[in-house]
Structures are given as structure tokens and as C-alpha cells.
Amino acid sequence: QVQLVESGGGLVQPGGSLRLSCAASRIIFRLYTMGWYRQTPGKQRELVATISSGGSTNYADSVKGRFTISRDNAKNTVALQMNSLKPEDTAVYYCNAVVPATNRNYWGQGTQVTVSS
Numbered sequence: 001q002v003q004l005v006e007s008g009g010g011l012v013q014p015g016g017s018l019r020l021s022c023a024a025s026r027i028i029f030r031l032y033t034m035g036w037y038r039q040t041p042g043k044q045r046e047l048v049a050t051i052s053s054g055g056s057t058n059y060a061d062s063v064k065g066r067f068t069i070s071r072d073n074a075k076n077t078v079a080l081q082m083n084s085l086k087p088e089d090t091a092v093y094y095c096n097a098v099v100p101a102t103n104r105n106y107w108g109q110g111t112q113v114t115v116s117s
Contacts, residue, residue: 002026002106004095009111012085016115020080022095022108027076033098034071034078038091038113045094049080062088085115 008020020036035050049069050058057069068081078095095108 002097004097004106004108006093006095006108006111009093009113011114011116013117014085014087014115016085017081017083018085018113020082020093020095020111020113022078024076024078024095024097027097027104027106029076029097030073031099032104033100034069035096035098036069036078036080037094037096038089039094039110040091048093050096051078082113085113087115089113090115 003025005023006020008018010018012018031053033050033052036048037045038048039045046060048060048063049067051069051071059067066082066084069078071078090113092110092112094110098105
């Protein structure tokens with residue numbers, strides 16, 4: 001059974017930093033586009049950042065210049081470095097693994113990020 005396990009969430013003050021990590025198991029990690037999404041109560045889940053199997057990255061406009069996504073194919077992990085955090089970044093962050101144009105699409109359980117003073 002595929003597993004995506006997120007870690008690194010927590011409470012941080014505005015302007016602070018957090019680093020989220022997602023460890024994947026039981027997938028051929030290097031074939032997958034990995035991503036981070038976030039969701040707040042009453043809203044749809046939204047894309048934060050993705051990184052393709054070839055290393056191409058894509059970011060939501062709201063996080064460009066503040067967040068950085070990276071992957072380590074040797075360790076089957078994807079990370080999201082979040083700097084200059086704002087209260088509006090508060091959400092549950094989910095790790096996603098997908099092979100585009102297939103039904104191979106998996107989600108982690110989510111990790112809470114709260115930005116508050």
C-alpha cells in the first residue's frame with residue numbers, strides 16, 4: 001500500500017519559516033510528479049507547488065519567492081521550505097504523488113501549519 005507521510009508542520013509567527021517533508025513508500029518515486037497542496041475549512045484544496053520527475057517546478061502565485069519545493073529521489077522524499085510565512089498561509093498541507101495521465105494519484109494525511117502571533 002502506497003504511503004505518503006508528512007512531517008514538519010506546527011505553529012510559527014508571521015515572518016517565520018517552516019520546512020515540511022514528505023516521505024513516500026511503495027512507489028517508484030522517481031516517476032512521480034510530487035506536490036504540496038493546502039486546504040482551509042470551507043475551501044477547496046489548492047495547489048501550492050509541484051515538482052516533476054524531471055525537476056521542473058511550479059508554484060502558486062501567492063507563494064512564489066517565499067516557498068521552495070525540492071525532491072530527493074535517493075531518499076524518496078519531497079520537501080517544502082516555507083519562508084516569510086503569513087497568516088494566510090495557515091492551512092492543512094497535503095503531500096501528493098501523481099503520474100500524469102494515469103490513475104496513480106496518492107495523498108498524504110496532511111500536516112497543520114498555523115501562522116499566528
